[in-house]
Amino acid sequence: MENDHYLKQAYKLKTEADTLNLYENWADSYERTLADHGYVTPKRCAEALSRHLTDVTAPILDIGCGTGLSGLALKNAGFSSIDGTDVSATMIDKARLHKGVYKTLQLTTLSHPFPFVKGKYAAITAMGVIADKHAPPETISQLIDKLDKDGLLVFSLNNHTLENPTYEAEIRKLKAEENACLLEAEMGPHMTGYNMTSKICVLQAL
Ligand SMILES: C[S@@+](CC[C@H](N)C(=O)[O-])C[C@H]1O[C@@H](n2cnc3c(N)ncnc32)[C@H](O)[C@@H]1O
Structure with a gap:
């Protein structure tokens, strides 16, 4: 496909x-690329949170x-x-254009x-963020630490990320130490036009 360039990178x-550079350069065309490739992970994460x-x-x-x-x-x-938070100023500038979405x-x-106090949020989401050269596996435990008891963490792990066992090991560690329980972990489409899958996980802080 014509606009695969940044997606492949x-x-x-x-x-x-490299990651920061990628998103600074991709910000203008990111949404078009993702729409062209049938990016369904955000919808699946939001539906999982709704449950x-x-x-x-x-x-x-x-x-x-x-x-x-x-x-x-x-x-x-x-x-x-x-x-919303992000490490890329240019991506955030684009997010501001979606009026009425983020407070x-x-x-x-x-x-x-x-940069927020523990317990500020009932739920934290990380869609397409916890991955190689993005947010590292330990992010999962760090975010659980930022939730009060019963707070929810919803995140996606794409099929490339799942090839690295350290991400799911982080979930197992949280369960074993009784810091969180796994309410859902469902495989499904990530980008329907790019033959990619993702696992949507919902963890609840204990
Ligand atoms: C694939 S995009 C996903 C964006 C959005 N959540 C979505 O679903 O379209 C990944 C985003 O994660 C950001 N990012 C990369 N590494 C990060 C990190 N360590 N912490 C937080 N955000 C990060 C990037 O700047 C980029 O905006």
């Missing part, structure tokens, strides 16, 4: 600087919000109180990724 990143969070006004943080496709999916599922948008850094 996303799976060949070597450093965190466990009935209060649609509960505060949600969408980390790695990018241009806002993930916030849009949450809004379309009925959620009304969504904040706040905040630029974060790799050294200070979660």
